[in-house]
Amino acid sequence: MSEATNNEIRMPNPEKLIVSSSPHIHSKSQEIWKIMLWVILSLLPAAVAGVWFFGLPALEVILLCVIFSVMIEMAWCMIEGKPVFGTIKDLSAVVTGMLLAFNLSAGVPWWICLIGAFLAIGLGKQIFGGLGSNPFNPALVARVGLLIAFPKIMTTWVPTRQMIAEAPTYSDFISRADMVAIRAGKLDAVTCATPLGFAKNAVTPQLVGRTPLEAGMEKFYAVDGQDGLWNLFIGNVGGCLGETSALALLIGGILLISLKLIKWQVPLAFIGTVAVFTCIVNMVSPTTTPDALFHVLSGGLFLGAFFMATDMVTSPMTTKGAVIFGIGCGLITCLIRVWGGYPEGVSFSILIMNALVPLIDRFAKKIPFGYKALEKGEAI
Numbered sequence: 001m002s003e004a005t006n007n008e009i010r011m012p013n014p015e016k017l018i019v020s021s022s023p024h025i026h027s028k029s030q031e032i033w034k035i036m037l038w039v040i041l042s043l044l045p046a047a048v049a050g051v052w053f054f055g056l057p058a059l060e061v062i063l064l065c066v067i068f069s070v071m072i073e074m075a076w077c078m079i080e081g082k083p084v085f086g087t088i089k090d091l092s093a094v095v096t097g098m099l100l101a102f103n104l105s106a107g108v109p110w111w112i113c114l115i116g117a118f119l120a121i122g123l124g125k126q127i128f129g130g131l132g133s134n135p136f137n138p139a140l141v142a143r144v145g146l147l148i149a150f151p152k153i154m155t156t157w158v159p160t161r162q163m164i165a166e167a168p169t170y171s172d173f174i175s176r177a178d179m180v181a182i183r184a185g186k187l188d189a190v191t192c193a194t195p196l197g198f199a200k201n202a203v204t205p206q207l208v209g210r211t212p213l214e215a216g217m218e219k220f221y222a223v224d225g226q227d228g229l230w231n232l233f234i235g236n237v238g239g240c241l242g243e244t245s246a247l248a249l250l251i252g253g254i255l256l257i258s259l260k261l262i263k264w265q266v267p268l269a270f271i272g273t274v275a276v277f278t279c280i281v282n283m284v285s286p287t288t289t290p291d292a293l294f295h296v297l298s299g300g301l302f303l304g305a306f307f308m309a310t311d312m313v314t315s316p317m318t319t320k321g322a323v324i325f326g327i328g329c330g331l332i333t334c335l336i337r338v339w340g341g342y343p344e345g346v347s348f349s350i351l352i353m354n355a356l357v358p359l360i361d362r363f364a365k366k367i368p369f370g371y372k373a374l375e376k377g378e379a380i
Contacts, residue, residue: 032131035312036091038259042252043098043307049235049245053160054106058241062101064110068117069097076126092131096120099139102242102303103347104146107158112150116142136354137308140347147347157238159192192238195223195298196343204287216286224294232297243300253306262310265322266329270305271296273330281338289338301333304346314354321357321364328353 050058073093077084087093100116123145124138125131147154193201202222205215222228231237235245243249256262279292295301309315309329316325329349336345353360 032090032092035261036095038261039095039256039307040091040098042255043095043102043242045248045251046102046242046245046303047098049248050102050106050241053162053235053244054158054241055161057158058106060110061104061106061108061113061241062098064113065101065104065117066094066097068114069093069100069121072117072121073126076122080126082130087130090131092125093121096125096138098242099137099307100142102307103139103143103240103300105154105157105239106241107156108153112146112153115149116146119145132313134313135357136351137311137314140308140351143347144351155197157192157194157197159238160236160244162236163192163238194239194343195228195232195237195294196239196337199223199290199294199298200337200343213286216282216288216290219287220290220294223298224290229293229297232294237298240300240303243303246297246302249302249306253302256306256310262306262312263315263319263322265319266310266315266326267305269323269326270309270329270333271301273327274301274334277331277334278338281334295334295337299337299344300346304329304333304350309350309353314357316357316360316364318361318364321360324360324364325353325357328356 047062050062070088070093073087074084076082077087097117097120100120101113104112104116120138120142124136124141125134128134143154199220202219205218207215210218223232232244233246235248237244253262253267257264257267275292275296278289278295281289282291289295305326309326316322329346332349332352333345336342336348342348
């Protein structure tokens with residue numbers, strides 16, 4: 001502070017203030033391990049849903065990712081001479097392992113979990129200095145890295161157990177011949193399409209004798225019909241083991257919001273932007289993409305919006321910044337889903353916006369309470 005000639009107390013120029021990463025106020029009631037424990041508890045509904053729909057392979061992937069993440073963090077800390085158990089007991093490695101598993105298919109081999117854990121903990125977190133210093137969400141760094149390195153494995157999806165039990169309902173995603181072979185014991189496993197993948201590659205019906213709306217309804221009926229939307233809501237579809245059940249993720253997200261551990265503006269702006277954007281595109285061109293409700297319930301939108309875009313370290317600090325961040329994530333997700341080369345864009349959108357967080361924080365920072373701008377010619 002400085003004192004002006006008229007003895008008024010002046011605050012520093014806000015343009016010269018440095019905005020650093022949160023948290024700025026520390027409280028024992030908000031210790032890191034307690035926050036991480038609540039995040040783990042909020043992830044349990046989605047974990048249970050993943051195991052329910054995909055069986056024990058899903059549980060195996062979750063356990064492997066958590067164990068590998070903890071082991072790699074311990075090894076990294078030992079090499080750097082950091083307190084090993086000091087970084088383990090904050091449970092951040094467990095959360096990273098769970099989120100990594102949620103971004104994988106239940107059918108991935110064990111070594112994918114190992115490589116993913118190394119990318120998440122090593123490249124996404126510890127190389128920047130550990131918890132609180134990483135600019136990108138570690139689990140998403142791992143997912144994108146694995147997707148680039150092993151695209152076939154990362155885009156090979158297994159059907160749920162309920163899909164196998166109801167073959168006629170899912171004939172657009174799994175062939176009837178594969179279903180018969182599984183039931184006859186001739187195949188141990190089979191791959192399937194995800195709803196987003198199906199929507200991306202669906203063939204547009206001929207418009208002869210029908211309107212674009214009718215053609216669009218026929219083209220996307222398998223995914224945005226009543227049965228398709230219900231399966232998306234509960235999670236009875238192919239995809240990553242932790243992102244398919246919108247219901248389970250919504251329960252966990254509401255828990256985090258009620259505990260005030262995440263900014264509700266981020267998921268609201270993220271999901272809302274996806275809904276508005278895809279609704280407009282679908283209204284203008286019904287054969288280009290399914291309706292808004294399909295996009296809201298499908299893919300990793302709920303997982304990304306509630307659990308990864310809201311990461312305290314890699315998301316903006318202010319309310320204004322959170323809204324800008326969420327809108328940016330939503331726009332990039334829609335652009336990739338509708339016109340990009342990948343059927344899903346949540347991971348890429350969050351990582352891109354993570355890189356812009358320092359600029360968003362600088363733009364959205366608040367003027368200090370009591371600040372009064374100097375008049376022209378007035379000394380500081």
